[in-house]
Amino acid sequence: xxxxxxxxxxxxxxxxxxxxxxxxxxxxxxxxxxxxxxxxxxxxxxxxxxxxxxxxxxxxxxxxxxxxxxxxxxxxxxxxxxxxxxxxxxxxxxxxxxxxxxxxxxxxxxxxxxxxxxxxxxxxxxxxxxxxxxxxxxxxxxxxxxxxxxxxxxxxxxxxxxxxxxxxxxxxxxxxxxxxxxxxxxxxxxxxxxxxxxxxxxxxxxxxxxxxxxxxxxxxxxxxxxxxxxxxxxxxxxxxxxxxxxxxxxxxxxxxxxxxxxxxxxxxxxxxxxxxxxxxxxxxxxxxxxxxxxxxxxxxxxxxxxxxxxxxxxxxxxxxxxxxxxxxxxxxxxxxxxxxxxxxxxxxxxxxxxxxxxxxxxxxxxxxxxxxxxxxxxxxxxxxxxxxxxxxxxxxxxxxxx
Amino acid sequence: xxxxxxxxxxxxxxxxxxxxxxxxxxxxxxxxxxxxxxxxxxxxxxxxxxxxxxxxxxxxxxxxxxxxxxxxxxxxxxxxxxxxxxxxxxxxxxxxxxxxxxxxxxxxxxxxxxxxxxxxxxxxxxxxxxxxxxxxxxxxxxxxxxxxxxxxxxxxxxxxxxxxxxxxxxxxxxxxxxxxxxxxxxxxxxxxxxxxxxxxxxxxxxxxxxxxxxxxxxxxxxxxxxxxxxxxxxxxxxxxxxxxxxxxxxxxxxxxxxxxxxxxxxxxxxxxxxxxxxxxxxxxxxxxxxxxxxxxxxxxxxxxxxxxxxxxxxxxxxxxxxxxxxxxxxxxxxxxxxxxxxxxxxxxxxxxxxxxxxxxxxxxxxxxxxxxxxxxxxxxxxxxxxxxxxxxxxxxxxxxxx
Numbered sequence: 001x002x003x004x005x006x007x008x009x010x011x012x013x014x015x016x017x018x019x020x021x022x023x024x025x026x027x028x029x030x031x032x033x034x035x036x037x038x039x040x041x042x043x044x045x046x047x048x049x050x051x052x053x054x055x056x057x058x059x060x061x062x063x064x065x066x067x068x069x070x071x072x073x074x075x076x077x078x079x080x081x082x083x084x085x086x087x088x089x090x091x092x093x094x095x096x097x098x099x100x101x102x103x104x105x106x107x108x109x110x111x112x113x114x115x116x117x118x119x120x121x122x123x124x125x126x127x128x129x130x131x132x133x134x135x136x137x138x139x140x141x142x143x144x145x146x147x148x149x150x151x152x153x154x155x156x157x158x159x160x161x162x163x164x165x166x167x168x169x170x171x172x173x174x175x176x177x178x179x180x181x182x183x184x185x186x187x188x189x190x191x192x193x194x195x196x197x198x199x200x201x202x203x204x205x206x207x208x209x210x211x212x213x214x215x216x217x218x219x220x221x222x223x224x225x226x227x228x229x230x231x232x233x234x235x236x237x238x239x240x241x242x243x244x245x246x247x248x249x250x251x252x253x254x255x256x257x258x259x260x261x262x263x264x265x266x267x268x269x270x271x272x273x274x275x276x277x278x279x280x281x282x283x284x285x286x287x288x289x290x291x292x293x294x295x296x297x298x299x300x301x302x303x304x305x306x307x308x309x310x311x312x313x314x315x316x317x318x319x320x321x322x323x324x325x326x327x328x329x330x331x332x333x334x335x336x337x338x339x340x341x342x343x344x345x346x347x348x349x350x351x352x353x354x355x356x357x358x359x360x361x362x363x364x365x366x367x368x369x370x371x372x373x374x375x376x377x378x379x380x381x382x383x384x385x386x387x388x389x390x391x392x393x394x395x396x397x398x399x400x401x402x
Numbered sequence: 403x404x405x406x407x408x409x410x411x412x413x414x415x416x417x418x419x420x421x422x423x424x425x426x427x428x429x430x431x432x433x434x435x436x437x438x439x440x441x442x443x444x445x446x447x448x449x450x451x452x453x454x455x456x457x458x459x460x461x462x463x464x465x466x467x468x469x470x471x472x473x474x475x476x477x478x479x480x481x482x483x484x485x486x487x488x489x490x491x492x493x494x495x496x497x498x499x500x501x502x503x504x505x506x507x508x509x510x511x512x513x514x515x516x517x518x519x520x521x522x523x524x525x526x527x528x529x530x531x532x533x534x535x536x537x538x539x540x541x542x543x544x545x546x547x548x549x550x551x552x553x554x555x556x557x558x559x560x561x562x563x564x565x566x567x568x569x570x571x572x573x574x575x576x577x578x579x580x581x582x583x584x585x586x587x588x589x590x591x592x593x594x595x596x597x598x599x600x601x602x603x604x605x606x607x608x609x610x611x612x613x614x615x616x617x618x619x620x621x622x623x624x625x626x627x628x629x630x631x632x633x634x635x636x637x638x639x640x641x642x643x644x645x646x647x648x649x650x651x652x653x654x655x656x657x658x659x660x661x662x663x664x665x666x667x668x669x670x671x672x673x674x675x676x677x678x679x680x681x682x683x684x685x686x687x688x689x690x691x692x693x694x695x696x697x698x699x700x701x702x703x704x705x706x707x708x709x710x711x712x713x714x715x716x717x718x719x720x721x722x723x724x725x726x727x728x729x730x731x732x733x734x735x736x737x738x739x740x741x742x743x744x745x746x747x748x749x750x751x752x753x754x755x756x757x758x759x760x761x762x763x764x765x766x767x768x769x770x771x772x773x774x775x776x777x778x779x780x781x782x783x784x785x786x787x788x789x790x791x792x793x794x795x796x797x798x799x800x801x802x803x804x
Binding site: 012041044045065066067068071072073074155158159160162163164165166167169170171172195196198199200201230286287288289290291293294295296297298300377380381382383388389390391392393395397398399401402 | 414443446447467468469470473474475476557560561562564565566567568569571572573574597598600601602603632688689691692693695696697698699700702779782783784785790791792793794795797799800801803804
């Protein structure tokens with residue numbers, strides 16, 4: 001009897017269950033695994049032995065359900081030197097459940113966990129294999145061309161910017177709309193807003209990413225220029241923009257609330273206040289917030305299909321005996337969009353951040369280049385065939401988590 | 403030669419172009435009208451004679467494009483006593499363009515304009531007819547069962563709440579998520595959040611509407627109770643909730659920004675701060691913002707179809723010689739959902755607000771009743787067959803407005 005076990009970790013995406021569905025389908029089709037087990041709430045839940053058999057789960061429905069079907073955790077596994085008992089516990093539980101391969105679906109923190117467990121196995125002659133399956137809307141994992149979850153987030157962001165364009169265009173007045181997009185360290189998500197542009201609209205007019213120091217005076221100049229040209233101006237901005245000293249823009253407008261606490265506004269709200277104050281013009285801000293990572297109803301078919309493929313591919317790599325690796329995707333060409341799957345040593349991805357290359361941002365630092373657009377465009381293509389029930393998406397039952 | 407002219411006004415909805423498409427299709431099929439003209443930017447654009455021929459517009463594509471294809475205005479037409487020259491100008495332009503019927507698609511301010519123009523026509527023996535076609539996501543127009551645009555907004559809100567449920571469920575911790583929904587005076591939109599509940603989730607756990615005075619202490623009690631039961635708690639709240647003195651909740655936490663200006667947080671942010679301060683628990687807020695009124699990609703098929711029907715019906719009423727009326731929809735039964743169209747005197751709708759009946763809110767004032775859910779459920783049914791291009795919704799070209 002040999003089982004595989006899979007868990008999910010980090011923040012939600014619309015495609016993380018598609019990766020899970022891929023692993024389950026791979027296990028269903030494999031001669032190597034009898035059962036596919038799922039640990040609830042990541043490595044933390046595994047240590048509490050919160051395990052369920054998901055071998056026969058409805059993979060089609062699962063693949064279109066956003067956020068983690070198995071729950072998540074933010075637990076950072078200590079080193080084996082510091083906490084050997086945790087490692088012993090994890091391996092005991094895995095062995096007790098006849099687990100020969102552990103798949104961990106997550107971002108760079110989760111890859112760090114895979115790295116540590118694999119190293120412990122090697123050092124202690126344990127044969128259990130550990131394979132990382134990437135996901136993060138932030139698209140900031142190294143080695144791989146892009147991460148599962150990013151395409152769906154990019155599609156929702158671009159759709160929202162297009163719809164904001166239709167919303168802001170209706171009044172013949174001058175106004176500024178700031179749209180705040182996730183991304184503390186990397187601007188992949190905010191840059192995707194550029195996809196909203198089409199044959200009738202250049203919205204967003206300006207895009208600011210964390211990779212370039214934000215200069216408030218230049219921002220005012222850029223805005224005045226765009227207001228003169230277009231009247232209604234829409235700005236896409238990463239939450240993580242910082243000034244040339246590396247200080248977050250949000251830190252500059254902390255205000256005291258009625259409890260006497262200093263409260264940071266969001267980046268969008270901060271820029272809205274600056275625009276109102278310095279230009280005296282109608283301004284508002286929109287924070288896309290949680291929906292950009294869980295709007296399963298607007299997922300990218302390309303993203304969902306690639307996520308399933310990476311999950312299935314992980315199982316084939318387990319069958320080949322691999323461990324201590326992360327699944328990667330590599331691009332051969334943009335047009336036609338052609339890729340292949342591979343693996344990389346887990347330590348090449350764990351704990352590292354991939355930024356938007358400086359050459360994919362224009363010289364002024366207020367827009368992305370055509371290269372960026374060519375890169376992200378294939379990732380948002382295609383719409384999922386989501387089932388609806390009573391007017392709402394028919395997602396997987398997550399009673400186990402509620 | 404007789405033409406009809408149509409214009410749009412007020413704030414965007416996902417269905418306001420479906421009403422426009424209905425008027426255009428009605429005019430195309432009518433023996434009465436040669437051309438269907440559109441005035442850009444409402445009554446304000448009409449006075450500037452910004453008119454285009456939209457007789458041959460692609461009605462199918464138009465009906466699925468959110469926000470106003472013709473643009474909008476927030477102009478309040480003065481009385482004929484105060485500004486007779488404006489009325490003369492409007493009638494001159496209408497006559498010059500051979501307009502025999504003017505259709506105005508909008509909310510209660512727009513109905514006020516229709517009322518004034520109709521009264522002026524009657525007083526001055528002008529034969530031009532004026533017909534109001536309702537729209538507003540707020541659903542606060544009187545006489546009619548519900549307003550075009552509301553169903554699509556309700557569907558997006560409920561979808562978002564369902565996806566927020568999947569997002570918040572993943573961590574086994576205690577937390578509070580406040581979701582702020584539009585509605586300054588009426589709670590129709592926030593109440594629609596209740597539709598997110600299904601066989602595995604009771605999210606949102608609490609719903610607060612402007613119709614019931616908000617009591618902060620009771621809110622804390624309600625929250626503690628729900629946190630004990632569910633851990634992760636999601637609250638849906640109208641932006642317009644007020645305390646028992648009628649003071650907006652947002653007014654209680656004004657903070658000074660770095661410019662020394664008093665800045666109001668949004669309602670969601672205000673409650674988030676209160677929860678953090680009083681319960682010392684992880685809290686966050688999400689403002690659904692612009693997307694709830696322009697997420698055409700998630701429109702309700704029922705809403706779109708009804709909006710088209712009301713536009714077409716308006717043309718048949720024009721053919722019958724009616725003027726000074728607003729199109730209305732009346733419900734015969736919830737299950738099966740059965741309605742019929744009619745008209746009402748424009749003055750029964752102009753400037754009035756329809757609130758959520760107190761009996762459709764529970765006694766505690768922290769949820770809606772089953773009657774509310776039965777009322778709104780039919781309005782979100784069905785999904786539109788939106789075309790996509792390059793991964794994004796293929797909406798109408800709005801170059802005229804940009």
